[in-house]
Amino acid sequence: MSxxxxxxxxxxxxxxxxxxRGDTGASGRIALVVGRHSxxxxxxxxxxxxxxxxxxxxxxxxxxxxxxxxxxxNPIRERFSRxxxxxxxxxxxSYWNARYFEGIMPPAVxxxxxxxxxxxxxxxxxxxxxxxxxxxxxxxxLLWLDxxxx
Amino acid sequence: MxxxxxxxxGATDAVEDPGSRLMQVENGGYSVPKLPIWLGGDLTVQGxxxxxxxxxxxxxxxNLLVRYEPLPRLSFFSExxxxxxxxxxxxxxxxxxxxxxxxERLYLDWLATPHxxxxxxxxxxxxxxxxxxxxxPLTWTVERPLVTENTFPEHTTGIGLIYQATLHGxxxxxxxxxxxxDALPLxxxxxxxxxxxxxRIAAAHQIGDAYLTVGVSGGGxxxxxxxxxxxxxxxxxxxxxxxxxxxxxxxxxxSPEPFVDDDWGxxxxxxxxxxxxxxxxxxxxxxxxxxxGSVDAGLLGFAWRLDPHFIIKANxxxxxxxxxxxxxxxLCSFALFF
Numbered sequence: 001m002s003x004x005x006x007x008x009x010x011x012x013x014x015x016x017x018x019x020x021r022g023d024t025g026a027s028g029r030i031a032l033v034v035g036r037h038s039x040x041x042x043x044x045x046x047x048x049x050x051x052x053x054x055x056x057x058x059x060x061x062x063x064x065x066x067x068x069x070x071x072x073x074n075p076i077r078e079r080f081s082r083x084x085x086x087x088x089x090x091x092x093x094s095y096w097n098a099r100y101f102e103g104i105m106p107p108a109v110x111x112x113x114x115x116x117x118x119x120x121x122x123x124x125x126x127x128x129x130x131x132x133x134x135x136x137x138x139x140x141x142l143l144w145l146d147x148x149x150x
Numbered sequence: 151m152x153x154x155x156x157x158x159x160g161a162t163d164a165v166e167d168p169g170s171r172l173m174q175v176e177n178g179g180y181s182v183p184k185l186p187i188w189l190g191g192d193l194t195v196q197g198x199x200x201x202x203x204x205x206x207x208x209x210x211x212x213n214l215l216v217r218y219e220p221l222p223r224l225s226f227f228s229e230x231x232x233x234x235x236x237x238x239x240x241x242x243x244x245x246x247x248x249x250x251x252x253x254e255r256l257y258l259d260w261l262a263t264p265h266x267x268x269x270x271x272x273x274x275x276x277x278x279x280x281x282x283x284x285x286x287p288l289t290w291t292v293e294r295p296l297v298t299e300n301t302f303p304e305h306t307t308g309i310g311l312i313y314q315a316t317l318h319g320x321x322x323x324x325x326x327x328x329x330x331x332d333a334l335p336l337x338x339x340x341x342x343x344x345x346x347x348x349x350r351i352a353a354a355h356q357i358g359d360a361y362l363t364v365g366v367s368g369g370g371x372x373x374x375x376x377x378x379x380x381x382x383x384x385x386x387x388x389x390x391x392x393x394x395x396x397x398x399x400x401x402x403x404x405s406p407e408p409f410v411d412d413d414w415g416x417x418x419x420x421x422x423x424x425x426x427x428x429x430x431x432x433x434x435x436x437x438x439x440x441x442x443g444s445v446d447a448g449l450l451g452f453a454w455r456l457d458p459h460f461i462i463k464a465n466x467x468x469x470x471x472x473x474x475x476x477x478x479x480x481l482c483s484f485a486l487f488f
Contacts (some may be wrong), residue, residue, distance in 0.1 A: 020197040046316035058264045064222040086356035093458050096177050102187050103217025103227050105177050131292050
């Protein structure tokens with residue numbers, strides 16, 4: 001309970017800070033990150049697609065998989081959506097509407113890279129993506145997505 | 151009991167704070183604080199102006215959805231439908247109908263592995279595409295194609311094994327179900343007395359700017375009055391490309407009676423955005439039934455998705471044989487989920 005309160009307070013502070021970068025950074029790379037103590041050691045692009053489309057709800061260890069998104073319209077999110085999910089955020093609206101009727105909701109959204117870093121370090125089943133410049137020592141990078149990918 | 155209200159906003163533009171127990175649900179619905187319970191629902195109002203007969207407006211149905219996840223591997227889902235509530239008929243005025251309560255779906259899911267789910271209970275028969283996306287807020291037309299409601303039972307009650315994985319960029323969905331009855335013994339059904347076994351496999355992949363899904367379905371239905379398993383088979387395609395949403399299905403079911411025609415049919419439908427969220431819709435369908443003979447139908451219309459949660463549809467349908475399931479004339483509806 002105290003952990004949740006601490007995370008809630010931290011997120012409230014971080015949400016007021018600057019939003020995530022509006023581009024993929026100088027290198028154009030997107031990092032798939034988890035917290036330092038995450039139970040997730042490796043992830044493939046295929047697994048990412050299943051987790052972010054909520055087709056895979058569990059990690060192999062039996063812990064719930066919790067994907068995290070940046071807000072709709074964020075260029076990093078749009079690029080991630082195109083590369084990994086094969087469709088834009090707008091094109092996925094009908095997909096998520098269909099999943100609504102199974103009681104399955106889209107990934108949670110956090111407003112900034114700082115909020116994402118705080119959350120993935122509090123939640124061992126969480127996974128997120130960040131611009132390379134937003135990755136710091138609090139994150140563990142599992143995969144890089146390059147600008148040249150489709 | 152406090153319930154956090156969801157934003158009735160677009161499917162992807164709300165901001166959620168996962169650190170809070172009072173979570174907002176991004177795509178609508180309501181989560182119950184401190185409990186792993188989600189509530190949702192939808193309603194549909196439909197109007198019909200047939201070429202012959204009285205025009206009518208009806209509150210078609212109201213659905214309540216509940217999902218409960220007590221454990222990471224275990225979830226329960228139910229959909230309860232209230233149908234036949236109020237009808238306003240031209241020249242007769244409003245009428246209160248029987249207001250039947252119907253258990254549309256009721257099942258538990260056990261996640262045996264990250265890719266394999268065991269489902270027990272009553273669920274929509276995984277045969278083709280339309281039968282699983284049948285909700286009015288999800289579809290582009292007022293009425294569903296005949297082949298999707300007459301060729302196979304719409305519901306399955308029993309056990310299902312569901313496999314979902316992505317392999318080398320291909321999203322694979324496979325389902326096995328049965329032996330299963332078709333209905334919960336809570337209410338008499340037109341599907342009563344049918345036992346089903348079947349499977350479906352679908353594969354989806356991005357091809358350039360397009361997204362293609364193809365699927366095949368097969369199974370057997372044993373009807374109480376008829377010995378032997380009558381085979382059913384189907385194929386479907388869904389292509390999203392340049393704004394088009396092209397959907398087609400074929401289904402076949404062998405007749406349980408000797409010397410009686412088999413059921414088979416197909417449809418092909420496209421929707422295309424004329425501007426922003428206003429779509430043109432066209433469909434052709436052909437159906438040949440055990441006892442209804444052959445019928446062809448064409449449909450032209452519009453769908454206006456004012457919001458991801460709210461759609462208004464207007465269709466004009468032409469058919470070679472008008473019936474209650476396939477009326478000739480003007481149809482309209484609005485549907486929303488909340």
